[in-house]
Amino acid sequence: MSILSLTSVSKSFGALKVTDDASFDVPQGQALGIIGPNGAGKSTLFNLITGNIRADQGSIHFEGRDVTRVSAMERCLTGIGRSFQIPQPFEKLTVYENLLVAATHGRNMSEAAVRDDCADVLERTELIKRANTPAGQLSLLERKRLELARAMATQPKLLLLDEIAGGLTEGECQALIGTIKDIHAQGVTIIWIEHVLHALNSVVERLLVLDFGKVIGIGEPDKIMASREVREIYLGIDV
Amino acid sequence: MAYSVTTQTPASRIASIAGLILIIALVALPFFAGRGPIQDMFFILTMLVLAQFWNLLAGYGGLVSIGQQAFVGMGAYALFGVVILLGLDPVPSILLAGVAALIIAVPTAFFAFRLNGAYFAIGTWVIAEVVRLLVAQWKTLGGGTGTSLPRSATKDMWFVEIIEETLGVRSAAARDILAYWLALVLALATIGGIYWLLRTRRGLALAAVRDNMEAAKSVGVDAARMKWMVFLTSAFGTGIAGGLIYMQKARISPDAAFSVTDWTAYVIFIVVIGGIGTIEGPIVGVLVFFALQSLLADFGSWYLMTLGVLAIAIMLIAPRGLWGLFSERTGIQLFPIRRTLRGGKLSETKE
Numbered sequence: 001m002s003i004l005s006l007t008s009v010s011k012s013f014g015a016l017k018v019t020d021d022a023s024f025d026v027p028q029g030q031a032l033g034i035i036g037p038n039g040a041g042k043s044t045l046f047n048l049i050t051g052n053i054r055a056d057q058g059s060i061h062f063e064g065r066d067v068t069r070v071s072a073m074e075r076c077l078t079g080i081g082r083s084f085q086i087p088q089p090f091e092k093l094t095v096y097e098n099l100l101v102a103a104t105h106g107r108n109m110s111e112a113a114v115r116d117d118c119a120d121v122l123e124r125t126e127l128i129k130r131a132n133t134p135a136g137q138l139s140l141l142e143r144k145r146l147e148l149a150r151a152m153a154t155q156p157k158l159l160l161l162d163e164i165a166g167g168l169t170e171g172e173c174q175a176l177i178g179t180i181k182d183i184h185a186q187g188v189t190i191i192w193i194e195h196v197l198h199a200l201n202s203v204v205e206r207l208l209v210l211d212f213g214k215v216i217g218i219g220e221p222d223k224i225m226a227s228r229e230v231r232e233i234y235l236g237i238d239v
Numbered sequence: 240m241a242y243s244v245t246t247q248t249p250a251s252r253i254a255s256i257a258g259l260i261l262i263i264a265l266v267a268l269p270f271f272a273g274r275g276p277i278q279d280m281f282f283i284l285t286m287l288v289l290a291q292f293w294n295l296l297a298g299y300g301g302l303v304s305i306g307q308q309a310f311v312g313m314g315a316y317a318l319f320g321v322v323i324l325l326g327l328d329p330v331p332s333i334l335l336a337g338v339a340a341l342i343i344a345v346p347t348a349f350f351a352f353r354l355n356g357a358y359f360a361i362g363t364w365v366i367a368e369v370v371r372l373l374v375a376q377w378k379t380l381g382g383g384t385g386t387s388l389p390r391s392a393t394k395d396m397w398f399v400e401i402i403e404e405t406l407g408v409r410s411a412a413a414r415d416i417l418a419y420w421l422a423l424v425l426a427l428a429t430i431g432g433i434y435w436l437l438r439t440r441r442g443l444a445l446a447a448v449r450d451n452m453e454a455a456k457s458v459g460v461d462a463a464r465m466k467w468m469v470f471l472t473s474a475f476g477t478g479i480a481g482g483l484i485y486m487q488k489a490r491i492s493p494d495a496a497f498s499v500t501d502w503t504a505y506v507i508f509i510v511v512i513g514g515i516g517t518i519e520g521p522i523v524g525v526l527v528f529f530a531l532q533s534l535l536a537d538f539g540s541w542y543l544m545t546l547g548v549l550a551i552a553i554m555l556i557a558p559r560g561l562w563g564l565f566s567e568r569t570g571i572q573l574f575p576i577r578r579t580l581r582g583g584k585l586s587e588t589k590e
Contacts, residue, residue: 004323025575050457052453052456052457058367064502066399070436071452071456072456072457073456073457073459073460073461073462076456076457076458076459077459081458082457083456084453084454084457088451088454089450089451089454090248090446090447090451090454090455091449091450091451092449092450093443093446093447093450094577094579096244096578096579096580097443097446097577097578100439100440100578101443101447101455101458101460102458102459103441104440104443104444105440105444105458105459105460105461106458106459108459110440111244111439111440111443111578114515115242115243115244115580116241116242119242119580119583120581122580123584127582128584128585129584129585131580132577132579132580132585141506150454150458151458151459154458160400172282
């Protein structure tokens with residue numbers, strides 16, 4: 001059964017069509033990678049799925065329910081969690097409080113009830129030692145980890161990761177991949193936008209290629225990477 | 240070892256004991272202080288309440304309003320209205336002042352929430368002016384020139400007789416003492432209530448919305464509801480303060496009750512100079528403001544210019560106010576809200 005399905009979703013900013021008739025399904029428990037050149041509309045596609053932007057046309061179903069007109073806040077409550085491409089921590093709150101906001105509101109529970117779950121997420125994302133540090137003082141890797149941890153604190157069924165490996169060193173990237181693999185192994189469905197292809201391909205089972213807002217290919221990573229369109233458009237190689 | 244969470248700090252423990260002693264002293268003040276100090280304290284406490292609510296609005300909710308005089312004026316006029324027209328006692332009418340402010344806050348929010356930042360600020364001011372002009376048309380309450388509370392209403396006010404007998408004072412002094420005690424209750428309830436709010440998950444959500452609205456929505460925070468809650472709460476509190484201030488003055492006019500200088504500009508000065516976004520800030524700010532006012536009272540417009548220059552200087556040198564400066568240097572917080580996680584893996588090694 002597919003947890004998420006998009007049917008002919010389109011979005012324009014003025015004359016620019018950033019999402020053009022996008023249709024695809026994501027089966028429950030799968031990890032889907034999204035690739036495409038800069039400006040292909042990857043982040044917009046995410047914002048459409050999370051509800052930060054409303055679709056002009058088409059419909060989005062999550063767990064069989066039509067969420068096309070549902071707000072970002074309510075989509076979080078139904079089980080869609082996300083990380084932002086540029087980390088957006090609550091800077092004046094501590095790392096622990098960042099998770100506390102997400103857990104208490106995203107799951108509609110009391111602070112006491114989510115305390116241990118938050119600590120658990122902090123341990124898994126290797127942020128526990130920084131629990132009482134204001135988020136504004138974190139390094140880039142820690143900010144990326146906080147994006148992941150805060151999304152996890154809402155206990156999402158579907159987790160959207162937006163270029164979470166970008167800008168990290170190789171060692172940092174490997175550590176983060178390990179954490180993401182753990183999350184995926186627990187049955188969380190993942191959609192991951194990434195330019196760092198080896199990181200992406202070590203986790204995802206399926207790849208989707210986006211160009212000028214259109215879905216130009218979806219399938220097994222090996223086949224997609226080998227396809228003529230991808231090499232032409234995305235990798236800029238003349239074939 | 241299991242995890243636990245605390246918000247207490249050593250300083251806050253000492254502060255809570257000192258606070259308790261201070262409260263007892265303030266309650267007992269009328270037994271040994273004269274009428275002058277009581278009136279001064281009434282002014283300080285009511286300005287503190289207005290400052291706390293503006294701080295909640297702007298410092299925590301990010302809603303910079305310069306139209307709070309609409310709620311002061313509306314609360315005050317509602318109190319005069321029910322006392323003069325319906326013959327109610329002024330003391331319970333103070334609560335109705337809050338309700339009246341709440342009633343006009345709903346349409347105000349409806350329009351003002353369509354605006355953001357500076358436009359929101361101007362919008363609230365314009366709405367306050369509209370309310371002032373409308374109230375000035377209310378002929379039974381004196382129209383543009385205003386009116387006074389009838390002598391019969393102020394004389395037989397609740398508790399006044401008991402205070403007269405217990406403290407052996409005249410009726411006018413007893414009314415001041417009553418107003419002072421009510422202001423004290425209001426100030427304590429305001430500070431206590433705001434502190435409680437900030438320590439709930441709604442307080443966390445407020446901080447999250449202030450830091451990053453889009454991210455807050457993405458983790459399930461109902462940002463729109465938070466804005467409404469903060470706006471209505473501060474309107475209610477500001478209306479109650481307005482009712483109380485004019486119950487004590489016993490004389491009202493639209494220009495005074497809806498004065499942007501008295502009820503918003505001074506209040507912003509207090510919050511900015513003391514430290515926006517903290518509970519301690521407005522307390523420090525109101526004391527500085529009162530000291531300046533007492534010192535410079537005879538210098539007319541020089542007084543206002545000094546206030547302006549001082550506010551600009553503080554904003555440039557210490558954007559987080561006097562309390563912010565002190566708190567940064569010493570790490571002391573009297574009303575800590577930071578949730579500190581302890582135990583578990585945190586106790587394994589020293590941080």
